[in-house]
Amino acid sequence: MSREPADVLIVGAGASGGVVALRLAEAGFRVVCLEQGDWHDKAEYRGPELDWELTMRKQWSTSPNVRGLAADYPLDETDADVSPLMFSGVGGSMLIFAGAWPRMLPSDFRVRSLDGIADDWPLTYDELLPYYERSDRAFGVSGMGGDPAYPPGGEDPPLPPLPLGKGGLKVARAHTRLGWHWWPEPNSILSAPYDGRRPCVQRGTCQQGCNEGAKASTDLTPWPKAIGLGARLITGARVRRLETNAAGLATGATWLDRDGAEHFEPAKVVVLAANAIGSTRLLLLSGGDAHPDGLANSSGLVGKRLMMHPFANVGGLFDEDLESWQGQFGCSIESFEFYETDEKRGFVRGAKWGLAPTFGPINAALPSRAGTQVWGPDHHLHVRSHLGRGANWGLFGEDLPDEANRITLSRTLTDSSGIPAPEVHYKVSDNSRRLLDFHIEKATESLREAGAHTVEVDRLMRYSGWHLLGTARMGADPRTSVLDRWNRTHDVPNLYVVDGSSFVTSAGVNPTSSICALALRAADHMVETRFEQQVPV
Numbered sequence: 052m053s054r055e056p057a058d059v060l061i062v063g064a065g066a067s068g069g070v071v072a073l074r075l076a077e078a079g080f081r082v083v084c085l086e087q088g089d090w091h092d093k094a095e096y097r098g099p100e101l102d103w104e105l106t107m108r109k110q111w112s113t114s115p116n117v118r119g120l121a122a123d124y125p126l127d128e129t130d131a132d133v134s135p136l137m138f139s140g141v142g143g144s145m146l147i148f149a150g151a152w153p154r155m156l157p158s159d160f161r162v163r164s165l166d167g168i169a170d171d172w173p174l175t176y177d178e179l180l181p182y183y184e185r186s187d188r189a190f191g192v193s194g195m196g197g198d199p200a201y202p203p204g205g206e207d208p209p210l211p212p213l214p215l216g217k218g219g220l221k222v223a224r225a226h227t228r229l230g231w232h233w234w235p236e237p238n239s240i241l242s243a244p245y246d247g248r249r250p251c252v253q254r255g256t257c258q259q260g261c262n263e264g265a266k267a268s269t270d271l272t273p274w275p276k277a278i279g280l281g282a283r284l285i286t287g288a289r290v291r292r293l294e295t296n297a298a299g300l301a302t303g304a305t306w307l308d309r310d311g312a313e314h315f316e317p318a319k320v321v322v323l324a325a326n327a328i329g330s331t332r333l334l335l336l337s338g339g340d341a342h343p344d345g346l347a348n349s350s351g352l353v354g355k356r357l358m359m360h361p362f363a364n365v366g367g368l369f370d371e372d373l374e375s376w377q378g379q380f381g382c383s384i385e386s387f388e389f390y391e392t393d394e395k396r397g398f399v400r401g402a403k404w405g406l407a408p409t410f411g412p413i414n415a416a417l418p419s420r421a422g423t424q425v426w427g428p429d430h431h432l433h434v435r436s437h438l439g440r441g442a443n444w445g446l447f448g449e450d451l452p453d454e455a456n457r458i459t460l461s462r463t464l465t466d467s468s469g470i471p472a473p474e475v476h477y478k479v480s481d482n483s484r485r486l487l488d489f490h491i492e493k494a495t496e497s498l499r500e501a502g503a504h505t506v507e508v509d510r511l512m513r514y515s516g517w518h519l520l521g522t523a524r525m526g527a528d529p530r531t532s533v534l535d536r537w538n539r540t541h542d543v544p545n546l547y548v549v550d551g552s553s554f555v556t557s558a559g560v561n562p563t564s565s566i567c568a569l570a571l572r573a574a575d576h577m578v579e580t581r582f583e584q585q586v587p588v
Contacts, residue, residue, distance in 0.1 A: 056587075057083040057283075059577070060303055060318030062290050062333065064088075065143015066563055067549040067570035068324030069269025069277070070186070074574035076280035078581075083316060085288040085306050088122035088140030093264060098256030104413035111259040113138070113147050114514060121309075122287075124466040124473070126328070131477040133359050135516040137326055141286065142270035144326065147258050148517065150240040150266045150381030151405060151561040152192050154183050154568075157202060158391060159558035166392050166399050169452055172555045173527050173536035180205055182568035182575075187237075190267035190567070191245040194237030200387040213242045213251060218373040218442035219383030219406055225501035231388040236405055238381035239267040239563070246272075255408040257380035266381075288314075289468055293321060293337040293346055293546070300587045301546045307468050319586035320545045320577070324570070327357065327519035327552040331458045332473045334523070334548075347523070347540035347548075352533050354459060354522050356452040357475070358557035361483040362515035365494040366409065366443045367503030368436060375409040376439050382407050389493055390559060398485040400449035403560045404494060409441040442501065444494040448486045449559035452521055453478075479511060487511065518562050523552035538573035544585040549573050 059075050061068045064086035075082050097103040097111060108117075113136035115123035122139040138144045157176040162169045184206045186192075196207030212235035215223060226233040240257070241250045251265040264271050278284060287309040294302045294315070303317040323330040331354045337346040345353050382405035390401040409415075415438035418425050425433035456477045464472040487510065495506045526532025529541035534553050540546045549570040551562055558565070577584070 054317060056303065056317035056319050057081050059320045059322055060085070060316055061322045061324055062304060063143065063323065063325035063329065063550070064141045064269065064274065064284060065324060065326065066145050066269055066566050068143070068322070069273040070567050070570040071322055071324065071549055071574040072282050073273035073277040074571060075577065076277040076282040078578040082277065082282040083318065084282065084284045085290055085304060085316060086141055086284060086286050087289040088138070089286050090141045090270065091146060091260065093260065093262050096260030096262050098254050098259055098262050103256050103259060104411050107259055111147070113258065113517065115139070121467060124470070125464055127461045127464045127472060127474040131475040132479045132511070132513070133361065133477055133516045134514050135328055135359065135475055135519055136514065137328070137519065141274060141284065142268035144517070145268035145563065146260050146270070148563060149257050149407070150238045150379060152194070152237040152239045152381065152564045153385060153403065153560040154201065155558040155560055155565050156200065156387070156390065159556060162400070162556050168399055169556045170526070173525055176202070179565070179568050179572065182572045183564065186564060186567045186571060190239045190272055191241050191248065192237050192239050193242035195235045198234045200232060200234065200390070208237055210242045210245060213238055213240060213379045213383070214253065215383045216374065216378045218375045221369070221373070222406055222442055222497060222501045223384050225497060226386060226388070229497070229500055231386060231497070233384050233386050236382040236385040238379055240379050240381055241265040251379055253377045253379065255377045255380055255410070289466070289470070290333060291336065291468070291470055293333060295341070295346065295543065296587050298587065299341065299543060300585060301543055302587045311468065320547070320584060323546070323548045324550050326550050327522040328458055328473050328475070330548050330550055330552050331522040332460065335460050336471065347533055347542040347546060349542050350530055350533055352454070352524060352531070355454040355457045356521040356524055357456040357458055357477055357519070358450040358452060358521040358554065359477060359516040360450050360518045360557060360559070361448045361479050361487055362512050363446045363448070363487045363491055364443055364509040364512060365446065365491055365498065366441050366507045367498030367501065368505040368507070369440050369442070369503055372439050373442060374439050375441050376411045378408045380407055382445070389490060396489050398482045398489065400451065400486065401559055402446045402448040402486060402490045404490070405445045405447070407443050407445050409437070409439070409443055412438055442498060442503070444497065446487060446490045446494060447559050447561065448483050448490065450557040451480060451482060452524070452556060453480060458522055484511070518551070518557070520551040520554040520557050520562060523548045524555050525553045526555065537576040538569065545587070547573060547577070
């Protein structure tokens with residue numbers, strides 16, 4: 052307790068935590084970060100090894116319940132249609148994400164105004180644009196400017212796009228014939244050397260970490276620079292609760308080290324960056340007499356409005372070898388053809404499509420996710436028809452906010468430290484199911500036009516909860532939101548939440564680019580208002 056408080060204490064060293072740490076360290080703030088995971092060396096990743104398709108199913112699974120590592124906490128997902136996916140460590144879930152880097156579209160910030168549902172964001176696409184561009188430069192984004200799905204103007208990505216591959220070219224040409232939108236997908240994966248990092252070698256194993264360092268993650272990008280500027284990063288630090296004083300201000304965090312010893316980290320300002328489930332968990336764990344429903348929860352919305360992007364996969368099989376076992380997993384091309392609301396379709400909002408590789412021989416040898424059984428005399432024919440001969444459209448459907456979809460604390464399940472685990476309550480809406488059905492039909496048409504002789508559909512993938520959003524939404528009214536437009540909690544003036552919790556709506560795109568842009572914007576505001584910030588005495 053005698054230690055001088057940090058200017059800012061960050062909980063979580065993933066995407067948003069790394070972005071905020073570097074910006075504040077550059078401005079001269081004393082920054083401390085608590086991360087319950089560890090540093091991971093590139094040599095640990097199994098991408099170059101023959102066992103990578105086996106280890107991706109256990110040791111490098113995207114599900115903490117499957118991995119069961121000491122740094123993970125379990126999830127009670129018995130009441131969830133989709134399993135949340137995440138990773139604890141320096142770099143967070145960026146270590147296992149695909150690298151896709153699209154931005155939200157202008158309409159995503161105005162869903163209430165345009166479609167009469169959900170809510171508008173308290174900021175616009177134009178306000179966030181400078182932060183998108185700064186994030187692109189910081190992470191080294193590969194892509195092509197001029198996408199007609201976005202407003203004209205602004206900076207092009209700093210690097211040219213990654214290869215489209217044979218499958219990408221085939222499907223892109225099909226979309227050109229159909230008159231449908233397609234564009235090279237922006238990826239936070241290097242197409243050329245950049246900032247001391249090596250370019251992508253097209254291995255197609257991005258979701259197990261990147262052995263080349265070509266895929267951006269905050270352990271490679273902001274954290275080394277922030278530490279060089281004096282930021283302090285403590286790993287193996289499991290935060291038990293946030294502490295507050297009689298004035299209602301956050302004073303720091305109580306945390307446990309790997310041996311179970313308890314510590315207190317004092318701070319003038321606290322920033323949660325532990326993802327939309329982890330940050331919610333901490334707010335709920337930090338309740339007390341003054342906060343009976345959890346910290347910063349006077350609105351009753353902490354943990355509610357969880358969104359995870361219902362996801363479907365539509366795979367086409369072709370006669371020719373497309374070498375589709377390789378390529379960046381952040382997708383070669385994307386399509387926004389059916390992204391905006393069209394009332395004639397019987398649902399609101401839409402989905403982004405991303406064309407991804409098809410994995411390697413083990414994946415090809417297994418029964419199809421669409422239900423095809425392949426064991427027996429036809430097994431080799433099945434492998435021959437699948438290995439390298441596919442093109443997969445991944446469909447990310449917009450997930451509308453619903454207060455029934457929520458995170459609570461389990462009364463029976465705990466992590467290895469005895470801290471209550473999150474309980475996930477999540478049902479896919481009828482609107483989302485109709486949306487996916489429509490997009491599956493159109494993606495099938497896309498692949499047939501490209502020449503696919505067979506189309507296999509996985510209609511709603513359970514292990515697809517990569518995008519955790521909305522559990523502490525931002526807004527202008529403290530009665531109907533948890534955070535203000537700068538990611539600061541309405542109830543606790545020196546407490547921020549800078550991860551995907553803040554999302555008002557989910558949009559229909561991979562959110563990491565937006566999470567990082569919002570976090571950078573929040574950090575800028577902290578710097579600009581540093582002398583106005585309330586802090587504990």
